[in-house]
Amino acid sequence: MSVPLSAAVTLGLLFFLSVGLNEQVAEGCTCVQRHPQRVFCxxxxxxxxxxxxxxxxxxPNLLAYSIKVITTFKPFNKMDIQVIYSTKICGAxxxxxxxxLSGHLVDGVMVFGLCELVWRWDxxxxxQKRNLNLYQTGCACEITSCTGASCLTKNLQRTCLVGVKSSISLGYEEALLAVCLPGRDSSCRWQK
Structure with a gap:
């Protein structure tokens, strides 16, 4: 049984379009790597x-989880949260x-996704646990990544840099164990 040429071309186009759409959906569920302090802030x-x-x-379109809050880091006023929600698409x-866990208030409930803090406590x-109590203090600081010459062009006054470890920036692994805080002169610096 032979397939007409127009049908074969149509099937081929549908196949390539579906592969392209699948890649776009998969790429839509990726997150730019951010320092946990930045996510916190x-x-x-x-x-x-x-x-x-x-x-x-x-x-609709949200998965629900029953929780028991142990500690509230942000906001400082205690909220009575018993259920949190994750997005069905790109959710954790x-x-x-x-x-x-970190998230955003949406219509009075906490919603989180893949790009939030969803880390097993243990x-x-x-x-990292100690730094959670310091992150709020550093929210006035900017944490940004840089590489090579781009590190030299940044305004460093209110910025902590993550990139290749140098005299002005920390490597990503080292930065995960540090907190960016303003000093007495209001400039921001990594604290370990």
Whole structure:
């Protein structure tokens, strides 16, 4: 049985278009690597919570999780949060256990996704846990990446640099264990 040439061409085009769309959807679920302090500062809510399990969602396109809040890092006023939501597309899928979670307030509820802090609490180092209490102090500082000559063109007054380790920047792994804080002269510097 032979397939007419026009049908073969149509099938071929459909195949290549579907591959292209799949790549775009997959790329849409990637995040630019950001320092955890920057994620903290850009979030409405940062908590340490125990995820008790998934529950029926009352909101379309969101997955719901029942939680017990252990510590609230941000905001400072305690919110009574018992259910949090993750986006179905590009959302995080945490298992039961303790997590450091960040997210945004959307219609009065906390929503988080892949680009937020969704870290198992027991996998954070002691230094990272200690730095959580300092991150808010450094929110006036900017944390930005640079490489080579781009490091020299940055306004360094209110900036901590992440890139190739040098006299003015920290490597990414080292920066994860540091916090960017303003000094007495208001310029920002890495603190370890």
């Amino acid at each position: 850009e979030s409405d809510i940062v908590i340490r919570a125990k995820i008790l399990g998934s529950v029926a969602s009352t909101r 899928r945490p298992q039961n256990g303790e997590y450091l 996998q954070l180092s002691t230094v």
